[in-house]
Amino acid sequence: MDEELVWRIAGGSGDGIDSTSQNFAKALMRSGLDVFTHRHYPSRIRGGHTYVEVRAAPEPVRSRGDGYNFLLALGDSFARNPQEEAYYGTEEVKPLSENLDDLREGGVIVYDEGLIDVEDVPDFEARVEANDWHVYPLDLRGMAREMGREVMRNTAGVGATGALLEYDLGHIEDLMADTMDGEVLASNREILEAASERVEAMEFTHDLRMPEGSHDAEQVLLSGSNAIAYGALDAGCRFIAGYPMTPWTEVFTLMTQHLPEVGGISEQVEDEIAAASLALGASHAGAKAMSGSSGGGFALMSEPLGLAEITETPVVLVEAMRAGPSTGMPTKPEQADLEHVLYTSQGDSNRVVLAPGDVEEAYEQTRTAFELAYDYQLPAILLYDQKLSGELRNVEEAFFDREPSPDLGATLDEDELAEAAHHASGKFQRFQHDPDNDRGVSPRSIPGQAGGRFLATGNEHTPEGHISESPTNRVAQVNRRVRKLEAIREELDARETTHQTLYAPVEDADYGIVTFGSQQGTVEEAVDRLADGHGVKSLCVSELKPFAAAEVTEFLESVDEALVVEMNASAQFRGLIQRELGRFGDRLHSLLKYNGNPFEPAEITEGYETIVDGAEPAPTTRFVPAAGD
Amino acid sequence: MSSFNAIGADRDVERDEYTPAIEPQATWCPGCGDFGVLKALKGAMAELGRDPEEILLVTGIGCSGKLSSYFESYGLHTIHGRALPIARATKLTNPGLEVVAAGGDGDGYGIGGNHFLHTARENHDMAYIVFNNEIFGLTKGQTSPTSPKGHESKTQPHGSAKSPIRPLSTAVTAGATYVARTAAVNPNQAQEILVEAIEHDGFAHIDFLTQCPTWNKDAKQYVPYIDVQEDDDYEFDTADRREAEEMMQRTERSLYEGEVLTGRFYHETGRPSYGEEKRAAGEMPDEPLAEQYHDDDHEWERSYDLLDAHK
Numbered sequence: 001m002d003e004e005l006v007w008r009i010a011g012g013s014g015d016g017i018d019s020t021s022q023n024f025a026k027a028l029m030r031s032g033l034d035v036f037t038h039r040h041y042p043s044r045i046r047g048g049h050t051y052v053e054v055r056a057a058p059e060p061v062r063s064r065g066d067g068y069n070f071l072l073a074l075g076d077s078f079a080r081n082p083q084e085e086a087y088y089g090t091e092e093v094k095p096l097s098e099n100l101d102d103l104r105e106g107g108v109i110v111y112d113e114g115l116i117d118v119e120d121v122p123d124f125e126a127r128v129e130a131n132d133w134h135v136y137p138l139d140l141r142g143m144a145r146e147m148g149r150e151v152m153r154n155t156a157g158v159g160a161t162g163a164l165l166e167y168d169l170g171h172i173e174d175l176m177a178d179t180m181d182g183e184v185l186a187s188n189r190e191i192l193e194a195a196s197e198r199v200e201a202m203e204f205t206h207d208l209r210m211p212e213g214s215h216d217a218e219q220v221l222l223s224g225s226n227a228i229a230y231g232a233l234d235a236g237c238r239f240i241a242g243y244p245m246t247p248w249t250e251v252f253t254l255m256t257q258h259l260p261e262v263g264g265i266s267e268q269v270e271d272e273i274a275a276a277s278l279a280l281g282a283s284h285a286g287a288k289a290m291s292g293s294s295g296g297g298f299a300l301m302s303e304p305l306g307l308a309e310i311t312e313t314p315v316v317l318v319e320a321m322r323a324g325p326s327t328g329m330p331t332k333p334e335q336a337d338l339e340h341v342l343y344t345s346q347g348d349s350n351r352v353v354l355a356p357g358d359v360e361e362a363y364e365q366t367r368t369a370f371e372l373a374y375d376y377q378l379p380a381i382l383l384y385d386q387k388l389s390g391e392l393r394n395v396e397e398a399f400f401d402r403e404p405s406p407d408l409g410a411t412l413d414e415d416e417l418a419e420a421a422h423h424a425s426g427k428f429q430r431f432q433h434d435p436d437n438d439r440g441v442s443p444r445s446i447p448g449q450a451g452g453r454f455l456a457t458g459n460e461h462t463p464e465g466h467i468s469e470s471p472t473n474r475v476a477q478v479n480r481r482v483r484k485l486e487a488i489r490e491e492l493d494a495r496e497t498t499h500q501t502l503y504a505p506v507e508d509a510d511y512g513i514v515t516f517g518s519q520q521g522t523v524e525e526a527v528d529r530l531a532d533g534h535g536v537k538s539l540c541v542s543e544l545k546p547f548a549a550a551e552v553t554e555f556l557e558s559v560d561e562a563l564v565v566e567m568n569a570s571a572q573f574r575g576l577i578q579r580e581l582g583r584f585g586d587r588l589h590s591l592l593k594y595n596g597n598p599f600e601p602a603e604i605t606e607g608y609e610t611i612v613d614g615a616e617p618a619p620t621t622r623f624v625p626a627a628g629d
Numbered sequence: 630m631s632s633f634n635a636i637g638a639d640r641d642v643e644r645d646e647y648t649p650a651i652e653p654q655a656t657w658c659p660g661c662g663d664f665g666v667l668k669a670l671k672g673a674m675a676e677l678g679r680d681p682e683e684i685l686l687v688t689g690i691g692c693s694g695k696l697s698s699y700f701e702s703y704g705l706h707t708i709h710g711r712a713l714p715i716a717r718a719t720k721l722t723n724p725g726l727e728v729v730a731a732g733g734d735g736d737g738y739g740i741g742g743n744h745f746l747h748t749a750r751e752n753h754d755m756a757y758i759v760f761n762n763e764i765f766g767l768t769k770g771q772t773s774p775t776s777p778k779g780h781e782s783k784t785q786p787h788g789s790a791k792s793p794i795r796p797l798s799t800a801v802t803a804g805a806t807y808v809a810r811t812a813a814v815n816p817n818q819a820q821e822i823l824v825e826a827i828e829h830d831g832f833a834h835i836d837f838l839t840q841c842p843t844w845n846k847d848a849k850q851y852v853p854y855i856d857v858q859e860d861d862d863y864e865f866d867t868a869d870r871r872e873a874e875e876m877m878q879r880t881e882r883s884l885y886e887g888e889v890l891t892g893r894f895y896h897e898t899g900r901p902s903y904g905e906e907k908r909a910a911g912e913m914p915d916e917p918l919a920e921q922y923h924d925d926d927h928e929w930e931r932s933y934d935l936l937d938a939h940k
Binding site for chain 1: 631633634635636638649650651652653680681682683685687690695697698701702703704705706707708711714715716717718719721722723725726743744746747907911912913914915916918919921922923927929930931932933935936939940
């Protein structure tokens with residue numbers, strides 16, 4: 001992509017970096033560009049190095065870029081350890097010093113000289129010269145203080161950015177007018193203009209300008225977490241229970257904001273065991289319900305998850321992965337909970353696991369998760385990560401113009417219950433061995449319905465729900481529950497649309513890249529770059545259980561070799577492919593990354609080149625060759 | 630009018646209706662106190678005229694958890710320690726249901742202790758029956774949270790160094806608004822207390838002494854029992870938290886000294902239940918959640934109409 005801006009705003013956690021970047025991204029979207037954001041932040045309330053990248057271009061942007069080309073270093077107003085020998089280094093200059101490695105040649109730097117002294121940044125002048133960077137120091141804090149409110153230095157930085165890129169600040173002003181008023185709005189406008197004027201008085205040495213674009217249709221800017229929340233609401237979900245944990249908290253908070261307004265219930269509870277238990281209870285009592293967490297909290301949900309499987313209670317759980325094990329790196333993405341989510345809880349697992357690849361898929365697959373959970377009476381898990389959770393992307397507004405689906409799935413009304421099979425004891429046969437469909441689904445009643453009473457139990461049970469250890473009954477019930485997953489696979493295979501995303505810009509590719517979940521956009525961008533001269537295509541898999549066996553097989557059969565890209569150290573997704581398909585071990589290479597940052601496209605192209613001509617992979621990644629290689 | 634036609638049916642119910650027409654063979658031992666809970670619950674529900682299909686009996690794991698197998702109603706036999714959070718959600722989702730939760734002392738005071746505290750704290754509208762037999766029965770006689778200090782078992786061969794938990798004091802401290810102790814050996818009092826607990830608008834905790842003749846005490850060891858409301862030696866006001874707490878402390882201690890005190894210990898009437906508090910805060914729907922899915926006129930809002938903030 002030649003014509004693009006990758007703007008990185010860096011500062012301290014708690015300095016308003018996040019909201020400033022969101023507004024900037026929205027302004028760019030409004031002015032006709034496609035945008036994509038990438039967030040990096042510490043596990044700390046105030047201070048610590050944080051940044052957000054906003055990538056903008058006239059054509060769709062699917063991923064973070066390789067590095068970036070414009071740095072706005074705001075200074076960390078909560079910096080600690082100012083002395084040079086401090087354990088974590090000098091924090092004051094980090095918004096500048098920590099970000100230089102990724103800045104592209106010819107890039108632009110605006111830094112707040114009110115807070116950052118470049119004398120404290122090692123080799124700064126030499127690096128500027130060597131990389132042909134264009135540096136514009138500005139006392140942003142001083143300007144903001146002069147105008148009354150220090151927090152406005154962010155606005156000043158945006159004003160400087162706009163001026164340097166010759167971007168029409170009217171878009172920013174409009175946006176400010178949407179969220180501020182009175183004196184606050186007036187002073188922000190003032191500082192925006194003042195910063196812009198101060199920059200315009202400087203001599204511009206850089207070539208970078210804001211790209212220009214236009215949209216054919218109204219766009220909205222959403223994160224993966226927004227999309228999951230909206231998917232849940234449109235699926236008729238009106239109950240959520242949770243306990244805060246990064247990064248799952250985002251979905252929990254969004255749902256909690258919306259639910260009371262639409263007649264729903266949100267419950268913050270004592271722990272994640274309770275959270276999943278409440279979701280199960282709400283569903284049992286006749287609501288569409290969800291819960292979720294990140295790795296550590298999800299571990300606590302193992303038991304209620306198993307109870308939902310054996311009692312055939314529909315429930316949707318979301319798992320927002322972060323780097324583990326244990327507390328790991330709380331604010332950094334990883335895809336290492338795949339096996340945890342597939343297999344946790346005692347006994348044979350009986351669940352759906354979907355991993356959306358981008359914001360639109362997050363919406364779509366949340367709806368699918370509810371649909372499958374309620375139609376087939378089992379837990380469905382949406383597996384995503386810190387990356388997808390927080391990344392913003394523009395989507396056509398019309399994408400969301402659809403009907404809600406509050407249907408509870410396989411339930412009976414009271415007239416149907418009167419006709420339904422009952423045990424001689426009078427109990428409704430909620431768990432029939434051979435229900436009247438070939439999907440293994442035995443319709444349920446809801447407590448309070450006359451003629452519907454039954455026992456739901458975590459013990460193995462007879463059709464009316466009584467505890468039973470009869471071998472014949474056991475086999476019939478297990479087989480029926482297993483049948484449900486087979487039937488889901490058949491249903492998904494018969495659909496006209498698929499949750500997998502095949503990306504094949506060139507015909508007859510000999511090489512493949514396979515990934516799952518949030519790395520989709522980055523892999524596709526890598527394929528685009530390789531398409532010029534290489535026969536390569538990609539498949540991003542979302543249906544992890546029941547596994548999209550036919551599509552993955554077809555893809556792997558069509559290539560000589562494939563690179564499996566995933567963010568973990570033990571190649572869990574490659575392992576899943578081999579376990580599910582029982583073959584291809586000799587043509588699947590792994591490219592793994594687990595340093596806390598998502599892949600950049602160049603790391604994937606380098607990994608690909610490692611297969612093709614034995615080049616060294618990027619030092620931030622680990623390459624594991626196929627069996628036999 | 631509820632779309633759940635067993636709810637609020639308001640009819641005379643015979644206690645036999647709570648007995649399964651074909652009764653599963655009870656797994657409880659002869660002489661077990663658990664039979665006393667079953668009998669008292671049937672009597673209480675008949676007295677209150679609750680339709681079996683408007684009752685949801687949520688149980689934990691252990692001998693006590695089998696209660697839902699022998700009591701005819703909607704039953705939900707859950708996980709060890711987790712009956713309370715599951716029961717809470719069922720009541721919030723459909724407040725028309727008569728939700729009763731039950732489990733043992735290990736279930737409620739041990740593994741589920743955190744949920745016990747928070748359910749009491751939040752004052753959820755339900756009765757919670759804890760079968761307290763001072764032992765782990767189903768796993769064959771290990772020391773439980775209510776076993777006395779010095780209790781010897783295969784898991785505490787030198788005698789437990791732990792003082793027993795104080796269930797009544799814990800409940801009232803956490804925020805329960807009705808706290809009572811009854812015993813299987815006292816069926817009349819048990820039924821009366823269950824009636825009060827079920828009718829109470831808030832979290833009603835019943836510590837139910839259920840003898841375990843196989844692994845611990847038999848029925849004789851809970852006799853004689855004293856009803857603190859009937860005995861002039863125990864004058865205190867159940868509406869006064871401080872007096873109630875003193876009485877609870879004494880009751881908990883005396884159990885291990887061979888004096889079985891039972892009765893109502895705390896009864897707070899003014900405090901709204903959690904559902905009411907939540908409604909007052911604007912966080913509970915006017916139309917019960919479970920009803921919305923059966924209401925053809927319910928308007929389901931769309932995310933499409935929430936997108937302004939994203940433009």
